[in-house]
Amino acid sequence: MMAGRGSPTGDAAGGPARHVPVLLAxxxxxxxxxxxxxxxxxxxxxGGYSRAILAAADCRVVAIDRDPAAIAAGAAAVAxxxxxxxxVEGRFSRLDEIAVSAxxxxxxxxxxxxxxSSMQLDEAQRGFSFTRDGPLDMRMGGDGPSAADIVNSMDEADLARLIFVLGEERRSRAVARAIGxxxxTRPIETTGELAEIVARAVGPSRDGRNPATRTFQALRIYVNGELSELAEGLFAAERILRAGGRLVVVTxxxxxxxxxxxFLADRAQATRPSRYMPDLPSAPPTFRLITRGAVTPGEAETEVNRRARSARLRAAERTDAAARPGxxxxxxxxxxxxAGAAVHRGKRLQ
Structure with missing residues (x-):
C-alpha cells in the first residue's frame, strides 16, 4: 500500500491490515x-485497494507490486x-503487458x-525513513543501485541537481557539499548518518518538516525511477483500458x-494538426475527465492520518479513441x- 495509506486499523485482503488507503471512498x-x-x-x-474493489463488486482484480515482500505477504489474499x-510481481509501468499475460x-x-508505501517507511531495514536508522537502501524491488551507491558515487554537482530537482530542496548545493x-572520510552507509549530515547543512525547517525530508524524497525517486514509472504507467493504462473504463490516480x-x-489535460482534448505537417489528421480525446481539479482528503481523514495531507486524486474515463504515443x-x-530510471535498469551511474 502506498505512502499515506494511513493508520493501523481494519483488515487487509487476506489478513490484518497494517494501513488504510487514503481517499479510498x-x-x-x-x-x-x-x-x-x-x-x-x-x-x-x-492489498487495501484490491480488497475494496473486490468487496464492491463481483469482479476480478489483477494486482501488481514490484516489492517481493508485498507479493509474499499477499499470498493469503490470493488464497x-x-x-x-x-x-503479480512487476512494475505498473508494464501493467498493460501484465494484464494481457493474465x-x-x-x-x-x-x-x-x-x-x-507506509509499510516500507515503517521498516528501518528498507532504508526509506530518516526517523528510523537503517541501511541506506530505498530500493522498492531490491534490485539496481541503492541510495548509498548514489550518495557515495555521484559527482557532487550532479548530486546537488538531483536533490534540487527531485526534492525541490533550495539548499541542495549545501547538502551536496556536506555529503561530499x-x-x-568514509562511506555514508545508514539513514541516520545521512539525516544528520543533511540536517546540519539545511538547518531547522520553517514548515516543521524534518530537514532531511526533501533529500530523502529526491534519492528515493531517483533510485526507483518513480517519475518515469508513473508516466509509463499512465501510457500503459491508456493502452489497456476499454471504452468506458476508469483511471484513478492518487499522488x-x-x-x-x-x-x-x-497527462489527463492533454488526453482530454483533441490534438491539433501541426502547421509543419498540416496533412496529419487531428486525434480525438482518449479520456473524459471525471474530476475537475484534484480531489483532496477531508479534515476528518487528515486528522487521523497526517500522511494524507498531501494526497491528490485525479480520475478520468476512457473514450473509444485509439491510444496515442508518448x-x-x-x-x-x-x-x-x-536518468534515474536508466540507472535503476542497470546502466552506469551518472
Missing amino acids: EALEALAPRDGGVYVDGTFGA QHADRLIL GFDAVDGVALDVGV RARS FHSLEDRIVKR NATDLGVPDIAV
Whole structure:
C-alpha cells in the first residue's frame, strides 16, 4: 500500500491490515467497480485497494507490486479470493503487458496509489525513513543501485541537481557539499548518518518538516525511477483500458501530481494538426475527465492520518479513441529523473 495509506486499523485482503488507503471512498466512487468487470491495482502493497474493489463488486482484480515482500505477504489474499485476485510481481509501468499475460486484452479500471508505501517507511531495514536508522537502501524491488551507491558515487554537482530537482530542496548545493565532505572520510552507509549530515547543512525547517525530508524524497525517486514509472504507467493504462473504463490516480507530492495533471489535460482534448505537417489528421480525446481539479482528503481523514495531507486524486474515463504515443519527457518528467530510471535498469551511474 502506498505512502499515506494511513493508520493501523481494519483488515487487509487476506489478513490484518497494517494501513488504510487514503481517499479510498473517493477512489472507489471514481473507479465505479461493476459485476463482471476486470480491474488493475497497480500498487498492491498491503492489498487495501484490491480488497475494496473486490468487496464492491463481483469482479476480478489483477494486482501488481514490484516489492517481493508485498507479493509474499499477499499470498493469503490470493488464497482467500480464489480466482478473483491475480497477484503479480512487476512494475505498473508494464501493467498493460501484465494484464494481457493474465488473459485480459482490455480492462474496466486501473487504480494507482503512487509513491513509497507506509509499510516500507515503517521498516528501518528498507532504508526509506530518516526517523528510523537503517541501511541506506530505498530500493522498492531490491534490485539496481541503492541510495548509498548514489550518495557515495555521484559527482557532487550532479548530486546537488538531483536533490534540487527531485526534492525541490533550495539548499541542495549545501547538502551536496556536506555529503561530499562526509564521504571523503568514509562511506555514508545508514539513514541516520545521512539525516544528520543533511540536517546540519539545511538547518531547522520553517514548515516543521524534518530537514532531511526533501533529500530523502529526491534519492528515493531517483533510485526507483518513480517519475518515469508513473508516466509509463499512465501510457500503459491508456493502452489497456476499454471504452468506458476508469483511471484513478492518487499522488502524494507535487512532482507526481503535475505529471498526472498534464497527462489527463492533454488526453482530454483533441490534438491539433501541426502547421509543419498540416496533412496529419487531428486525434480525438482518449479520456473524459471525471474530476475537475484534484480531489483532496477531508479534515476528518487528515486528522487521523497526517500522511494524507498531501494526497491528490485525479480520475478520468476512457473514450473509444485509439491510444496515442508518448514518452516521459512529454509529461514533464525531468531529465535527471529519466536518468534515474536508466540507472535503476542497470546502466552506469551518472
